[in-house]
Amino acid sequence: xxxxxxxxxxxDPGYEAARRACAFNARLPDRFPDIIVQARxxxxxAGAVRLARAEGWKVGVRSGGHSWAVSHLRDGGMLLDVSRLxxxxxxxxxxxxxxxxxxxxxxxxxELARHKLLFPVGHCQGVALGGYLLQGGFxxxxxxxxxxxxxxxxxxxxxxxxxIRHASATENSDMYWAARxxxxxxxxxITRYHLKLTRRPRVxxxxxxxxxxxxxxxxxxxxxxxxxxxxxxxxLMMLLxxxxxxxxxxxxxxxxxVFADSLREAWRDLAFMKTLPAGAAMKLPFLPTSVAxxxxxxxxxxxxxxxxxxxxxxxxxSVEDLLPGLRRIAQTLPAAPSHMLWMNWAPPATRPDMAYSxxxxxxxxxxxxxxxxxxxxxxxxxxxxxxxxxxPLATGVQLxxxxxxxxxxxxxxxxxxxxxxxxxxxxxxxxxxxxxxxRP
Numbered sequence: 001x002x003x004x005x006x007x008x009x010x011x012d013p014g015y016e017a018a019r020r021a022c023a024f025n026a027r028l029p030d031r032f033p034d035i036i037v038q039a040r041x042x043x044x045x046a047g048a049v050r051l052a053r054a055e056g057w058k059v060g061v062r063s064g065g066h067s068w069a070v071s072h073l074r075d076g077g078m079l080l081d082v083s084r085l086x087x088x089x090x091x092x093x094x095x096x097x098x099x100x101x102x103x104x105x106x107x108x109x110x111e112l113a114r115h116k117l118l119f120p121v122g123h124c125q126g127v128a129l130g131g132y133l134l135q136g137g138f139x140x141x142x143x144x145x146x147x148x149x150x151x152x153x154x155x156x157x158x159x160x161x162x163x164i165r166h167a168s169a170t171e172n173s174d175m176y177w178a179a180r181x182x183x184x185x186x187x188x189x190i191t192r193y194h195l196k197l198t199r200r201p202r203v204x205x206x207x208x209x210x211x212x213x214x215x216x217x218x219x220x221x222x223x224x225x226x227x228x229x230x231x232x233x234x235x236l237m238m239l240l241x242x243x244x245x246x247x248x249x250x251x252x253x254x255x256x257x258v259f260a261d262s263l264r265e266a267w268r269d270l271a272f273m274k275t276l277p278a279g280a281a282m283k284l285p286f287l288p289t290s291v292a293x294x295x296x297x298x299x300x301x302x303x304x305x306x307x308x309x310x311x312x313x314x315x316x317x318s319v320e321d322l323l324p325g326l327r328r329i330a331q332t333l334p335a336a337p338s339h340m341l342w343m344n345w346a347p348p349a350t351r352p353d354m355a356y357s358x359x360x361x362x363x364x365x366x367x368x369x370x371x372x373x374x375x376x377x378x379x380x381x382x383x384x385x386x387x388x389x390x391x392p393l394a395t396g397v398q399l400x401x402x403x404x405x406x407x408x409x410x411x412x413x414x415x416x417x418x419x420x421x422x423x424x425x426x427x428x429x430x431x432x433x434x435x436x437x438x439r440p
Contacts, residue, residue: 005048006038022073022081023065024126026371027307027380031070033060033079040084042156042164042191049189050162052078053432060434061189063101063130068310069403071184071437072131083128085191090115096153097195101130105139109291118200120148121291123298129193135183135399136356140291141259143232143345145198149180150352154194160187160428168194174423181356181412182420183399185436187428201233201259203266205288207273210281213250216240216330217323218277220342223254224319227344227361231269234258236344239301240329243336246282250333257294258286301337305371309380311387312365312401313394314345314358322362325390329366332386334379337369355420357413360395367401405437 008015010032018036020028034057039045052059058077065072065083073079085100088108092115099108105121108129112119120139122132132139137148145151154168155176167175179186211219219238230236237255244251256273260266270286315322329340343363351357366383370376384407387394396410397403404411412420424435 005044005051006040008036010034018081019073019079021065022062022079023067023070024304025068025070025308026305027309029070029073031073031075033074034076036079036081038081038084042085042158045080045082045085045189045191046158046162046164048078048080049158049160049432052080053160053162053430058434059189059432061130064104064126064128064132066124066127067131067184068308068401069405069437071405074434077434080189082130082189082191086128090117090197092117095197097197099129099193099195101128101190101193103129105129105132106292106295109140109295112197113200113290113292116200117197118145118291119151119195119197120145122148123295124302125295125299130190131184132400133193134179134181134186134190136181138345138398138400140235140257140294141201141233143235144259146348146351147356149354149356151196152180152193153196155179155190156192158189158191160430160432164191175427177353178355178420178423180352180354181416183411183436184434185420185424185439187424187433201261203260203263203288204258204290205266205286206255206257206294207270207284207286208256209254209273209276209283210244210246211252211254211279212247212281213240213252213330215277215279216252216326218279219252219254220323220326221319222275222277223342223344224322224362226272226275228346230272230344230346233260233265233269238342240333240340240342241301241336241338242333250330251281301339301367303337303369306337306369307371307376307380309368309383310366310401311383311403311407312363312397313387313390314360314396314398315362315364315393316360316395317393321393322390325386325393328389329386332378332382334368334370334382335375337367338379338382339367339369341365341367355412355416357416358396358411359398363398365398365401404439408438411436
């Protein structure tokens with residue numbers, strides 16, 4: 001074994017600490033790699049894959065560890081941790097950047113803000129680019145800029161033989177196609193992303209309203225009706241929780257973040273918020289803020305050190321069909337910070353040819369969250385049980401919040417999955433990299 005590699009075998013001191021450090025979710029599954037390798041450079045990542053090939057180990061890859069299902073952690077084989085590959089280089093004049101897979105989105109955003117530039121990073125702090133970009137990446141201002149993976153112009157990666165390669169639209173194009181949407185089933189180790197940047201809009205802010213839970217049906221009807229016409233500059237979201245500000249109990253927070261080039265444009269795009277249903281406990285006016293501030297606000301619902309059980313669905317179903325499931329979700333809602341997220345998406349008519357290929361008008365995600373044993377029975381089953389019941393209404397799932405190991409579901413178009421399987425057979429014939437959980 002190359003002596004320079006930082007590695008932990010199962011009987012080594014430090015193994016369990018390294019295993020536990022690989023996940024944000026405190027609900028760590030009982031899966032144990034034979035060895036954990038922490039790569040500090042691209043060359044070390046390549047050496048680790050060559051070692052795995054020599055030893056006959058399968059490889060799971062971790063960059064940030066925010067997979068709720070902890071899909072990178074598998075029994076046996078090698079867990080390759082590339083979180084230390086986190087360097088960033090920004091070419092402000094060229095509107096481009098190069099970033100390692102371990103670079104955290106909120107840190108990239110902070111650096112880009114100094115240059116008045118923007119990339120559609122994830123909504124949560126701590127989410128590293130590696131897994132986020134592989135699974136598609138809907139983030140801040142993605143309804144305008146496209147999924148984050150659409151803003152990846154090239155990748156540097158280690159192939160199944162341990163060789164460092166480059167992929168773009170004109171070089172190793174099959175791997176470039178797969179890297180934008182394959183998620184945890186990608187058959188390589190990405191060591192650097194090449195990113196397209198955009199100018200940061202002059203005005204960033206949000207309008208917020210708070211409702212009691214009794215308004216759920218009225219808000220669902222309203223959001224479903226206005227959704228197709230909401231300007232793409234706005235990410236309309238609703239969050240159902242048992243601890244809603246200004247409601248003092250179960251309620252719904254309606255949030256409309258907006259990215260605009262002027263206050264006039266922001267107010268114009270937010271005009272639809274004037275049609276909100278009656279009965280709000282409080283409606284706040286539009287307030288300018290920043291991506292960093294909105295991200296910090298989001299993290300109030302995703303505390304560190306808690307257990308998470310998560311599931312989701314994309315759907316184009318009618319509100320009448322969705323309402324029975326929404327009522328059941330509200331009736332069985334565990335204690336905060338467990339919550340339901342409803343996001344208006346309304347995908348574009350066309351998108352680039354890439355592995356990512358499945359979304360719909362509305363995204364519904366359930367987050368069972370707890371840190372007390374007494375809360376575990378209700379919170380641990382709530383998400384999957386409710387999403388299972390609503391499966392007939394689902395177009396599929398989003399890999400960011402998937403639960404494929406416990407509930408296999410469609411996550412890309414059928415033709416794209418067939419192509420991914422064919423590319424895996426071609427580029428990883430020995431099965432060096434783990435496939436998606438729930439699939440052989």
